[in-house]
Amino acid sequence: MIRITLRLPDEVHARLIARAATDRRSLNSQIVHLLECALDAAETHDESP
Numbered sequence: 001m002i003r004i005t006l007r008l009p010d011e012v013h014a015r016l017i018a019r020a021a022t023d024r025r026s027l028n029s030q031i032v033h034l035l036e037c038a039l040d041a042a043e044t045h046d047e048s049p
Contacts, residue, residue, distance in 0.1 A: 006031075 008016070020030035 016030055016034075017027060019034075020027050023030060023033075025033065
């Protein structure tokens, strides 16, 4: 696992915290989940003709 430093706008941070609480995830787990979803969607889109 790799550790990174990430700078987020205050509003994005607040939205991530709220979404993580709703989904019962830690902030880190929520960010990883959303990134995985976005990458999966991008890969699916790239494979479409």
